[in-house]
Amino acid sequence: MPALSRLKEIHFTERFMQNIDGLRHRTDNTKPSGSKINHVGEVRLDSIADSVNIGEAQPYTTKVEEVIQKISKGERISAEEGLVMYNEAPLLTLANLADQRRFQLHPERIITFVVDRNINYTNVCMSGCLFCAFYKVPKAESKDRQGYTQRSVEQGYVISKDSLRQKIEETIDLGGTQILLQGGMNPELDLDYYIDLLKYIKANFEIHIHGFSPPEISWLAEKSSLPIKETISILKNAGLDSIPGGGAEILCNEVREKVSPNKCTARQWLEVMETAHELELKSSATMMFGHIESPVHIFEHLDKIRSLQDRTGGFTAFIPWTFQPDNTRLSTTKIERDFINISCDNTDNHLITGEIEVTDKNPDKNLSTKKNKIRKASAVEYLRVLALSRIFLDNFDNIQASWVTQGDKIAQTALFYGANDMGSTMIEENVVASAGVDFMLPEKEIRRLIEEAGFKPRQRNCFYNLI
Numbered sequence: 001m002p003a004l005s006r007l008k009e010i011h012f013t014e015r016f017m018q019n020i021d022g023l024r025h026r027t028d029n030t031k032p033s034g035s036k037i038n039h040v041g042e043v044r045l046d047s048i049a050d051s052v053n054i055g056e057a058q059p060y061t062t063k064v065e066e067v068i069q070k071i072s073k074g075e076r077i078s079a080e081e082g083l084v085m086y087n088e089a090p091l092l093t094l095a096n097l098a099d100q101r102r103f104q105l106h107p108e109r110i111i112t113f114v115v116d117r118n119i120n121y122t123n124v125c126m127s128g129c130l131f132c133a134f135y136k137v138p139k140a141e142s143k144d145r146q147g148y149t150q151r152s153v154e155q156g157y158v159i160s161k162d163s164l165r166q167k168i169e170e171t172i173d174l175g176g177t178q179i180l181l182q183g184g185m186n187p188e189l190d191l192d193y194y195i196d197l198l199k200y201i202k203a204n205f206e207i208h209i210h211g212f213s214p215p216e217i218s219w220l221a222e223k224s225s226l227p228i229k230e231t232i233s234i235l236k237n238a239g240l241d242s243i244p245g246g247g248a249e250i251l252c253n254e255v256r257e258k259v260s261p262n263k264c265t266a267r268q269w270l271e272v273m274e275t276a277h278e279l280e281l282k283s284s285a286t287m288m289f290g291h292i293e294s295p296v297h298i299f300e301h302l303d304k305i306r307s308l309q310d311r312t313g314g315f316t317a318f319i320p321w322t323f324q325p326d327n328t329r330l331s332t333t334k335i336e337r338d339f340i341n342i343s344c345d346n347t348d349n350h351l352i353t354g355e356i357e358v359t360d361k362n363p364d365k366n367l368s369t370k371k372n373k374i375r376k377a378s379a380v381e382y383l384r385v386l387a388l389s390r391i392f393l394d395n396f397d398n399i400q401a402s403w404v405t406q407g408d409k410i411a412q413t414a415l416f417y418g419a420n421d422m423g424s425t426m427i428e429e430n431v432v433a434s435a436g437v438d439f440m441l442p443e444k445e446i447r448r449l450i451e452e453a454g455f456k457p458r459q460r461n462c463f464y465n466l467i
């Protein structure tokens, strides 16, 4: 019998009790009667529907039901099918599918976290990304490469050795195992600076250096007139241990050209990562969404990441987070949105509200023609994308919740939407804080959030090994 018909026959009370059973499963770690999982790789479709449709049964569309069938059989879904789920599937259906997938990969009910510190070695940057509230323009520059006048040069810095030493000592004293070393594209820093920085850290501390995202490496290679491969080799030989997935934003150039026109292209970002993986440097992958992209861009991004992971297996984790608009130029800049809906059927531009400056070549599209701000993506938007990341990225072991951008309660909720990792304790964080978001979570609080969600907290290292 088709799942949809079966769903309609289930009595409300029976479904309610099954949900209570499911909730009990979460808290006492016992397998419920009528287990939701038949065997690894197969999820019972009716159980998913049951837990979503308490009360009035909301039938799925045929397309959604077909994609659920594929997911329930453990089959890979396409970007188009991901888009169908994004646009049409109920939120709790996505949660349940992602949760089941997560438990298949991580049945041990452990949620991991890493103790580390973000160290930003310089805030001077000539990229001038419209979404960034962190950077300061180089002293010699009053305009970016596009000719736009940029902000004050007063607060630019390059970290001193004393400050660096103090920050790493504090990290180690707090049980930290790694530092996340990232900075702006500072034209006054050359390759020798980076080599010296890495060698200094390695000579003085036993700590993992997770450093230099693809835009920094791409910039450094160009500045040094070196191939990407040689640049990464030099950094690795100097002490670099792994590469963070920052600077990916949305890996579609039509979006990147609008929000970060001076940064590496999507192809260059992927090239840096593929080369690093070839050189046996692991990395993470990220996505910053909730700005001017459309849902189709999100799935193009996920598709590119998944394809690269198929080739190299070098990504340790995927970390999606949402754009934080405060203090950024993007929140107030007029964006020509004529490209937004070109390849997407969804005309409900829910990430952008109200009025926006538009030069719309598609008069059929229901876009306003005035100016407005981009607002923050909602928790629901974040959780939909998080759950679909877990479902779509079937070759990623680890999906990270972002408490830094979402806060503690949504991060805790994210543990039921496919996330199996709480990220870093972030003894120090500057970039998101510059955008007015200053959630702080000490290790003790991260442990409490994990435990109260019914999981076991465990510290891990950069490679997701438990320590």
Ligand code: SF4
Pocket (backbone or CB within 6 Å): 125, 126, 127, 128, 129, 132, 133, 134, 135, 183, 184, 185, 215, 260, 263
């Ligand atoms: S996001 Fe990075 S590259 Fe872009 S302006 Fe900020 S520091 Fe520079």
